[in-house]
Amino acid sequence: MSLIKQLWIAIAVITALALGGSLVVSTLSARHYLEQQLQVKNFDNATSLALSLSQMPKDPVTVELQVAAQFDAGHYRLIRLTSPSGEVVVEREFSGTLDGAPEWFSRLIPINARPGIAQVQDGWHQFGTLTLDSHKRYAYEALWDGTLQQLLWFVIGGALTGLIGTLIIKHITRPLGQVVEQAEAIGGRRFVTTPEPGTMEFRSVVRAMNTLSDRVRTMLAEESRRLEQLRRQTQHDDMTGLVNRGQFLNLIDSALARDDAHAAGILLIARFSDLAALNLRLGRETTDSLLRDIARHVGEFAAQHPDWEAGRMNGSDFALLAPGCEDPGDLALRVGQALHAALDARPEGHTVALPIAASAYAASESRSHLLARVDGALATAEQSGDRAIRVAERIDKSPPYDDLQAWRNALTSSIERDGVRLGRYPVRTSDGRLLHDEAPIRLMLNGAWQAAGYFLPWVARLGLMPRFDVAVVRAALQEISASGAQLGINLSPESLCDATFRGELFGLLQAAPQAAPKLWIELPEYGVVRHLGEFRALCVALRPLGCKLGIEHVGARFAHLAELHELGLDYIKIDAAVIRGIDTNAGNQSFLRGLCMIAHSLGLVTIAEGVSSDAEKRLLPDFGVDAMTGPAV
Structure with a gap:
């Protein structure tokens, strides 16, 4: 359950408790006040009417008219005049119903106000006892209206409190959304970090989660670096840094087995002719430097395309695997120009032979056929000159479409x-x-x-x-x-x-x-x-x-x-x-x-x-x- 829902439930419960307690206390207090006021009214009116009757003639008609006039002028439930012997001389009683508070409310909170009692004198003799009881309808109505007003104000106050509390909670818990997003990201194997919020409790949680993400990121970075070092040690040539022969052959097999847009491509091989004689003539260190220089240029060609690979097939052969490349003649020419220019830039480079051969390949072709085709073209290039470039054409069916x-x-x-x-x-x-x-x-x-x-x-x-x-x-x-x-x-x-x-x-x-x-x-x-x-x-x-x-x-x-x-x-x-x-x-x-x-x-x-x-x-x-x-x- 969300914090907002919990807040509304808490406000509703607190409002209900406060309203219940306040209603009980205020209603009972109001009832006691109304009872006192009714009792005072009953006593004063009874005394006033008894005094008036005491000063008037005591014939039955006059007494009855005076009592009736008082009853009709006020809001009374009962006015009764009894003789000293207990006989009723005059009585007026309200027997109808008046609108006011609901009946259940009147039964739930009864108002018990004692009637006013006064003595009526006839000279020095007691004429009778007057009992006067005011009607409670207006008291119940006032009590009912007050209760409704109080209930209304409580509802309005609770709603305002809930709305203001909701806005405050949303403002306070705004960083919680970022915490939830980060937790969901970690659950989804995405170890991200978020800024620490100002709220102390949330800040502690976010700091702990950020620490976890940083540790995982650091661990993965270290493992990735170690794995990359291991890969280079096992799959790359120590001297030139290019892919070694075994791994390059695996790359060729993988390229020939592809079934996507780069299923076809070009294999190019550049060969240092008579590397042993070159070692004797230039010396081992100079020859190694020359090999590294050529390897760097071949690697630069591969680095320009994310799925190309450069490798060293053996001591004298450097290869370039170019998936997705279409024109072996153009690729061989560009690579040849770059490598031959690199040789010419070195003092000893003019005397170095570096023939180049290339051939296109297609999906599902065997590796042995591809290598044999390129090796044949490379042998032809060696016989044609020190810097010759040859392209081996694939013996294949003519394409089904011309252009x-x-x-x-x-x-x-x-x-x-x-x-x-x-x-x-x-x-x-x-x-x-x-x-x-x-x-x-x-x-x-x-x-x-x-x-x-x-x-x-x-x-x-x-x-x-x-x-x-x-x-x-x-x-x-x-x-x-x-x-x-x-x-x-x-x-x-x-x-x-x-x-x-x-x-x-x-x-x-x-x-x-x-x-x-x-x-x-x-x-x-x-x-x-x-x-x-x-x-x-x-x-x-x-x-x-x-x-x-x-x-x-x-x-x-x-x-x-x-x-x-x-x-x-x-x-x-x-x-x-x-x-x-x-x-x-x-x-x-x-x-x-x-x-x-x-x-x-x-x-x-x-x-x-x-x-x-x-x-x-x-x-x-x-x-x-x-x-x-x-x-x-």
């Missing part, structure tokens, strides 16, 4: 005629229970249902991602309403920044209040890092609707999510590059264990992506993974 406009027409036509279907890939807990189904989009194109990796790169290129994401949300809600299944869908970072999409998303979810809590919505880690403000706003807006929110492909940039504790997430999906070969990779095992520990401290469910073997499936629960998905699941 962007044809792709646009085909995509929009398919989505407009409801050529949208959702796939189903289970996400299961370690004990085999179904957590939810991943539901990637499928589109009817060229007479067949195509996977997302087939057409989403073109959708992104044409700027249609928000429109397709709306179609996915609509299809998922319809399927949930029909089957009651828990479905997980992916949204793109482009949609996250689109105001029209956000409005349509909220409208669809609000229109399906029973289906919305069964919808799992996730965005890629690189998109969240890049658009953290928009993602936080999405979390705040969707939380009341009951949707479960998560981040997919979590791994290399987990430490960048410094404000993860404020987002109120429900789960994270750990990137397949971390999971691949986890049964034999001790470094990734330590990183995964620390990542799951931080996630669990925030109350997040951890899901492993791309589980491809039974060995991985058996070991993942030991590292803290709650659920998993992939070919082995």
Whole structure:
């Protein structure tokens, strides 16, 4: 019960007690006063009438007329004149009813005023005894009116007291709203701090909660820093700081298994020809400095895009993985110009050979085919010159549509005629229970249902991602309403920044209040890092609707999510590059264990992506993974 309701109840109880006590005391006091006044009136009027009768002739008619005149002139209940022998000489009595106080009130509070008694003389002899009793109707009426007035004032006073008290309580408890919001945020795994209010009691509570939030934030920051150090030690090359060969191969596998707008991309490799001879000619320190310089420039290319990765494949090969990039020739030319210029800026750089090769890749392509294609182009570049650049063309079917406009027409036509279907890939807990189904989009194109990796790169290129994401949300809600299944869908970072999409998303979810809590919505880690403000706003807006929110492909940039504790997430999906070969990779095992520990401290469910073997499936629960998905699941 709220404080305002408790205040009103307290005021009502106190008012009732005060009114009851005051009514009893004031009514009894008024009754006693009225009784005294009636008694005095009865005595005075009886004495006055007896004196008048004593001075008048005592014939029956005169006496009766005098008594009748007195009775008619005043408000009397009874005037009676009796002889010394007890016989009634004259009597006038009011036998009707008069309006005044309610009868129940008269019975509840009786007024007992003694009648006035006086002696009537006839000379020196007693003529009779006069009894006079005034009517109590006006006394009851005055007592009833006073009681009503007092009751009215008490009601008005209680209402005014309640209103003033409500305003005062609202002013005093205004900081309580912030305390409640902070408590709800902590309950929702968002460890925020609020300014301390002026009220001493509230200030103590807020200070304690702020201390808790600061401790959790500090703990998470320290664990994130430690985890990032561990990741760099196990996944990066010590000398150059780039991703090492084992992890880079995992990243390639993860990129080839993607089923989103960045399912296609480019792999580029730059090679120092004859590194052993270079070491002998320049010396180890100079060669190492040269390698670090080239690695820095390759890393700068990767840093310009949140989902690109730079790695060192071996002593002489530096690689760049560029998901979502479309033109391998342009990328190879830009990287070549930058690296060759960096070499030329060094005194010994003019004599260093650095050929470059690149090739585009597509979803579901095998890693061995991609590496063989790039290695072949790199061998050709080495034979063509010290600074040669070669692009390996993919041997693939010709695209079904010739240009962007044809792709646009085909995509929009398919989505407009409801050529949208959702796939189903289970996400299961370690004990085999179904957590939810991943539901990637499928589109009817060229007479067949195509996977997302087939057409989403073109959708992104044409700027249609928000429109397709709306179609996915609509299809998922319809399927949930029909089957009651828990479905997980992916949204793109482009949609996250689109105001029209956000409005349509909220409208669809609000229109399906029973289906919305069964919808799992996730965005890629690189998109969240890049658009953290928009993602936080999405979390705040969707939380009341009951949707479960998560981040997919979590791994290399987990430490960048410094404000993860404020987002109120429900789960994270750990990137397949971390999971691949986890049964034999001790470094990734330590990183995964620390990542799951931080996630669990925030109350997040951890899901492993791309589980491809039974060995991985058996070991993942030991590292803290709650659920998993992939070919082995």
